[in-house]
Amino acid sequence: MNVSTGVRLTLRTVALGYLFVLLIVPIAVILFRTFEHGLGQFWEWITTPAAISALQLSLLIVAIVVPLNVIFGVVTALALVRGRFRGRGVIEAIVDLPFAVSPVVVGVALILLWGVGGWFGGVESLGFRVIFGLPGMVLATLFVTLPFIVREVEPVLHEIGEQQEEAASTLGANGWQTFWRITLPAIRWGLSYGIVLTVARSLGEFGAVIMVSSGFPGISQTLTLLVHSRYIDDYNEFGAYAAATLLMIVALVVLLLMTLLQRTRKSS
Amino acid sequence: MTTTSPVAGAISAPPDTPKAVRKFNKGAGGVGPIGLGIATLWLSIIVLLPLAAIVFKSLEDGPVTFWQAVTTPNALAALRITVVVSFIVAAINVVLGTLVAWVLVRDDFPGKGFVNALIDLPFALPTIVASIVLLSLYGPDSPVGIHISATQPALVIALLFVTIPFVVRQVQPVLIELDRDVEEAAASLGANNLTIFRKIVLPALTPAILSGGGLAFTRAIGEFGSVVLIGGNIPRETQVASQYIQQQIEVDAPVSAAAVSVVLLVIAFVVLFVLRVFGSRASKREEQNR
Amino acid sequence: MTISVRHANKRYGDFAALDDVSIDIASGSLTALLGPSGSGKSTLLRSIAGLDQPDSGTISIEGRDVTSLPPQKRGIGFVFQHYAAFKHLTVRDNVGFGLQIRKRPKDEIKRKVDDLLEVVGLAGFQTRYPAQLSGGQRQRMALARALAVDPEVLLLDEPFGALDAKVREDLRSWLRRLHNEVHVTTVLVTHDQEEALDVADKIAVLNKGRIEQYGTPGELYDDPANEFVLSFLGTVARFNGKLVRPHDLRLERIQRPDSYAANVIRVVFLGFEVRVELQLPDSPDVFHAEITRGDAAALELNEGDTIYVRALRIPKVELAAV
Numbered sequence: 001m002n003v004s005t006g007v008r009l010t011l012r013t014v015a016l017g018y019l020f021v022l023l024i025v026p027i028a029v030i031l032f033r034t035f036e037h038g039l040g041q042f043w044e045w046i047t048t049p050a051a052i053s054a055l056q057l058s059l060l061i062v063a064i065v066v067p068l069n070v071i072f073g074v075v076t077a078l079a080l081v082r083g084r085f086r087g088r089g090v091i092e093a094i095v096d097l098p099f100a101v102s103p104v105v106v107g108v109a110l111i112l113l114w115g116v117g118g119w120f121g122g123v124e125s126l127g128f129r130v131i132f133g134l135p136g137m138v139l140a141t142l143f144v145t146l147p148f149i150v151r152e153v154e155p156v157l158h159e160i161g162e163q164q165e166e167a168a169s170t171l172g173a174n175g176w177q178t179f180w181r182i183t184l185p186a187i188r189w190g191l192s193y194g195i196v197l198t199v200a201r202s203l204g205e206f207g208a209v210i211m212v213s214s215g216f217p218g219i220s221q222t223l224t225l226l227v228h229s230r231y232i233d234d235y236n237e238f239g240a241y242a243a244a245t246l247l248m249i250v251a252l253v254v255l256l257l258m259t260l261l262q263r264t265r266k267s268s
Numbered sequence: 269m270t271t272t273s274p275v276a277g278a279i280s281a282p283p284d285t286p287k288a289v290r291k292f293n294k295g296a297g298g299v300g301p302i303g304l305g306i307a308t309l310w311l312s313i314i315v316l317l318p319l320a321a322i323v324f325k326s327l328e329d330g331p332v333t334f335w336q337a338v339t340t341p342n343a344l345a346a347l348r349i350t351v352v353v354s355f356i357v358a359a360i361n362v363v364l365g366t367l368v369a370w371v372l373v374r375d376d377f378p379g380k381g382f383v384n385a386l387i388d389l390p391f392a393l394p395t396i397v398a399s400i401v402l403l404s405l406y407g408p409d410s411p412v413g414i415h416i417s418a419t420q421p422a423l424v425i426a427l428l429f430v431t432i433p434f435v436v437r438q439v440q441p442v443l444i445e446l447d448r449d450v451e452e453a454a455a456s457l458g459a460n461n462l463t464i465f466r467k468i469v470l471p472a473l474t475p476a477i478l479s480g481g482g483l484a485f486t487r488a489i490g491e492f493g494s495v496v497l498i499g500g501n502i503p504r505e506t507q508v509a510s511q512y513i514q515q516q517i518e519v520d521a522p523v524s525a526a527a528v529s530v531v532l533l534v535i536a537f538v539v540l541f542v543l544r545v546f547g548s549r550a551s552k553r554e555e556q557n558r
Numbered sequence: 559m560t561i562s563v564r565h566a567n568k569r570y571g572d573f574a575a576l577d578d579v580s581i582d583i584a585s586g587s588l589t590a591l592l593g594p595s596g597s598g599k600s601t602l603l604r605s606i607a608g609l610d611q612p613d614s615g616t617i618s619i620e621g622r623d624v625t626s627l628p629p630q631k632r633g634i635g636f637v638f639q640h641y642a643a644f645k646h647l648t649v650r651d652n653v654g655f656g657l658q659i660r661k662r663p664k665d666e667i668k669r670k671v672d673d674l675l676e677v678v679g680l681a682g683f684q685t686r687y688p689a690q691l692s693g694g695q696r697q698r699m700a701l702a703r704a705l706a707v708d709p710e711v712l713l714l715d716e717p718f719g720a721l722d723a724k725v726r727e728d729l730r731s732w733l734r735r736l737h738n739e740v741h742v743t744t745v746l747v748t749h750d751q752e753e754a755l756d757v758a759d760k761i762a763v764l765n766k767g768r769i770e771q772y773g774t775p776g777e778l779y780d781d782p783a784n785e786f787v788l789s790f791l792g793t794v795a796r797f798n799g800k801l802v803r804p805h806d807l808r809l810e811r812i813q814r815p816d817s818y819a820a821n822v823i824r825v826v827f828l829g830f831e832v833r834v835e836l837q838l839p840d841s842p843d844v845f846h847a848e849i850t851r852g853d854a855a856a857l858e859l860n861e862g863d864t865i866y867v868r869a870l871r872i873p874k875v876e877l878a879a880v
Contacts, residue, residue, distance in 0.1 A: 003431050009377060012375050016383065018364050019387075024431075025405060026405040054588065071308070072310040075307050076311070078299045080307075083298055083304055095313055098314050100540060102532055103492050103510070104510040104514050104534065105490065107514075108517060109319055143318065164643075169629045170609070170630075170635065170636035171655050172659045172707060185646040195557065201480065204397070224395075224396045224493070248397055250395070253407070254392045258392065259385040
C-alpha cells in the first residue's frame with residue numbers, strides 16, 4: 001500500500017500523539033515533581049531506613065525468585081520441548097495461567113492455601129510463617145513470574161533442534177555435560193531475556209504482595225508497598241514520588257536491557 | 269532432522285522391552301520422566317494448588333452461597349464496572365494499538381527505535397508506579413488542571429496505560445511478515461488504499477488484533493496496582509472487581525472473595541478460549557484464501 | 559563381525575520403521591544402507607548408534623551387547639546430515655569436544671585436533687567458527703570431530719544430503735579414500751543409489767522397514783533379489799511385460815526369433831550413450847534402451863523407424879502385477 005504523504009503524516013501524528021500523552025507526559029510530570037527541589041531531597045527520601053529496608057526486601061525476593069525460576073523454568077521448557085509425552089498442551093496452558101489471573105486473586109489464593117485455617121495452614125504451627133512472612137511474598141512473586149523464562153526458552157529450544165545434543169551424546173557427553181556445554185550456551189540469550197522480564201516483574205509486583213504481606217515499614221514492605229504506604233498512610237506525597245521514581249529508573253534500566261538483548265538475539 | 273517416522277503423541281515401550289532400554293526413551297538433551305515430574309510438581313505447588321484452593325473455598329458453603337456472594341449489589345456493580353471499562357479500554361487499544369503498530373512498521377522517522385522500545389514501558393513499570401504517575405498528572409495536583417481521579421475516566425486512562433503493549437506487540441510481527449505482493453496486486457487491479465486495507469490487510473491482521481485485544485481485556489479485568497491510587501475505590505462507582513475482592517478479604521469474608529475471584533477467572537478463561545477458537549478459525553480461513 | 563543386529567523391530571502405531579531387521583556388518587568395511595524415504599534406513603542407523611531404541615531385538619558391536627547402552631558408551635562416531643556443529647565453539651573446540659569430555663591432557667588434545675584437521679583438509683581453520691565455514695567444510699569438521707575419539711564404528715546419516723551436487727561428488731570420493739586409509743568400520747545411510755554404488759563395499763537395500771537384499775554392488779546390480787531392488791538400483795525398462803536393464807536391450811534391423819518390432823519415438827544423445835525411446839505397437843508404454851554411439855551410428859536410427867528389439871538378459875525377479 002502506498003499511502004499518500006498526507007495520510008502518512010496524519011497517522012504518524014495520531015500514533016505518536018497518543019503515545020506521548022499516555023506514556024511520556026505522566027512520566028515527565030513525575031520526574032519534574034521529584035527533582036524540582038533538587039537531587040538532595042530525592043536522595044533523602046530514598047535513603048530513609050524504611051526505604052533502604054524496602055529496597056533490601058525487594059532485592060531479596062528477586063534473589064530468591066530468579067534462581068528458582070531459572071532452574072524450574074528451564075527444566076519445564078526442556079520437558080515440554082524435548083520430552084515425548086501426551087498432555088503437553090495441558091502443561092503449556094498451566095504455564096500460561098498466571099497471565100490470566102488478577103494479582104489480588106493470587107493473593108487470595110495463597111491466603112486460602114497457606115493462611116491460618118487454609119489447606120496447608122498447619123505449617124504455621126511448625127513455626128513457618130508463610131502468609132505475613134517472606135515465604136508468602138516469595139510464593140506470590142513465583143506465581144506471577146512463572147511463565148517468563150519458560151516462554152522465552154521454549155522457542156529457542158525448538159529452533160536449535162536436538163541434533164547438537166545428540167552429537168554431544170555420541171561424543172561421550174552425559175546428560176549434565178550436554179546440558180552445560182551445549183544446551184545452555186545455545187539458550188543463553190533467550191534465558192537472559194527471560195531473567196530480565198522476571199526481575200522487572202518481581203520488583204514491580206504489588207497486588208499479590210500487598211495481600212500476603214503485613215506491610216510493616218522496615219520489616220515487610222517491598223519498594224512497591226512503600227510507594228503505596230507513603231501516599232495512602234503517611235500522606236507523604238513527595239516521599240511516594242521519590243520511591244516511585246527510583247522504581248521507574250530501575251524500570252528504564254530494565255527496558256534498556258530488554259532492548260539491547262533483543263538486538264543481540266536478532267543478530268546472532 | 270533426519271527422522272523417518274510420523275510420530276505423534278506418546279511413545280511407550282511394549283511390555284517385552286527390557287527395562288534398561290525403556291530408560292533411555294527420553295531423547296538426547298531431554299530431562300526424562302524425572303524432569304517432567306519435577307516440572308509438574310513445581311507447576312502444581314505454585315499455580316494449581318492455590319487456584320484449586322480458591323475454587324473449593326468459593327463453593328465451601330454450597331452453590332447457593334456462591335450465587336448470593338456474586339450477586340450482592342456491590343459485587344455486581346464491581347463486576348459490571350470492571351467488564352465494561354475493560355471492554356472499552358480493549359476496544360480503544362485495538363484501534364489505536366493497531367495504528368501504532370502500523371506506524372512503527374510501515375513508517376520511518378527519527379527516533380523510531382526509541383518509540384518502539386517505549387512500547388514495552390508498561391511491561392517493565394510497576395503498576396503502582398503507573399498509578400502514582402497518572403495521579404500526579406490527572407489528580408488533585410494536576411499541572412494542567414485535569415482532575416479526574418476517582419472517576420471512571422481515570423480507570424480508563426490507567427488501564428489504557430497498562431494494556432497498550434498487548435495489541436501493539438501482537439500486531440507488529442504479523443504486519444512485518446505481511447506479503448506486500450498481494451497489496452501491490454490489488455493496487456494494480458484498481459483498488460484504492462482504503463479497499464486494500466479493508467479487504468486484504470485487515471483480514472490478515474484480524475487474528476493478531478483479536479488476540480491482542482483479548483489479552484488486553486484479560487489483563488484489564490484483573491488489574492489492581494494501577495487503579496489503586498487513581499480510581500478512588502468508590503463502591504458501585506469506581507470500585508473494580510479486584511478492589512472488591514480485597515475488601516472482602518479485609519472484612520473477613522473469604523468465601524465471598526473466593527466466589528468473585530472465581531467469576532473473574534471464568535470470565536478470563538472464557539474470553540481467552542473464545543479468542544483461541546475464533547483466532548484459529550480466522551487464520552485457517554486466511555490460509556485457505558492464500 | 560563388528561556390528562550385529564538381530565531381529566530389530568520398531569513401530570510407530572501402524573507404521574513399521576523396522577520390521578524384523580537382521581544384518582551383520584564386517585569389520586573395516588564400508589556399508590551403505592540404501593532406500594527411499596521412510597524405508598527405515600535412518601532408524602536402523604540411529605538404533606545402532608543408540609539415538610533411537612528399537613522396541614525389540616539386539617544390537618552388538620565388537621561382540622558386546624550394546625542394546626541397553628546409551629550412545630555415550632557404544633564407542634561410535636556419528637555424522638549428521640545437517641552437520642550438528644556446535645555453533646558457539648570454534649572448529650578446534652568442536653573437534654576436540656569428545657576428548658575434552660574424556661578429560662585428556664590439553665596438549666594431547668591440541669596435537670590430535672591439529673592432526674585430524676590436517677587429514678580432513680581444514681588445517682589452519684582452528685580458530686574459525688562453524689558459521690564461517692561452507693557446508694562441505696562443516697561436514698569435514700563433523701567427520702574429524704567424530705573420528706577424534708577413535709570410534710570402533712563410524713555412522714553417517716545422509717552426510718552429503720545437504721550439499722551441492724559437485725561438493726557431494728568430491729566429498730564422496732574423498733570419504734572413500736579416507737576410509738581406505740583409516741579403515742574404521744563405516745556405515746553410511748543414503749537415498750542416492752549412485753552414491754552407494756560408488757562408495758560402498760556392500761549395500762543393504764531397505765524398503766518399508768525390511769532389508770530387501772544385502773550384498774556387493776555387483777551382486778545387487780546383476781542378481782537383484784526382487785523387483786524393488788532391480789528398479790531402485792540402476793535404471794530399468796519395462797519391455798514386453800518384463801523389467802530389463804536398458805543396456806541389455808539389443809536393437810537390430812534384422813528380426814530374430816526372440817526380438818519384437820518397436821517404433822522409435824525419440825533418439826537422445828547423452829554424450830557417450832544414446833537413449834532410444836521405444837514403443838511396442840499394441841502397448842501405450844514407452845520404454846527406453848541404452849546403446850553406444852557407435853551402435854547408434856551403425857543403425858542410422860530416425861524417429862518413426864521400426865526397429866527390432868530383444869533382451870540379452872532378463873533378471874529373474876518376480877514382478878508385482880502390472
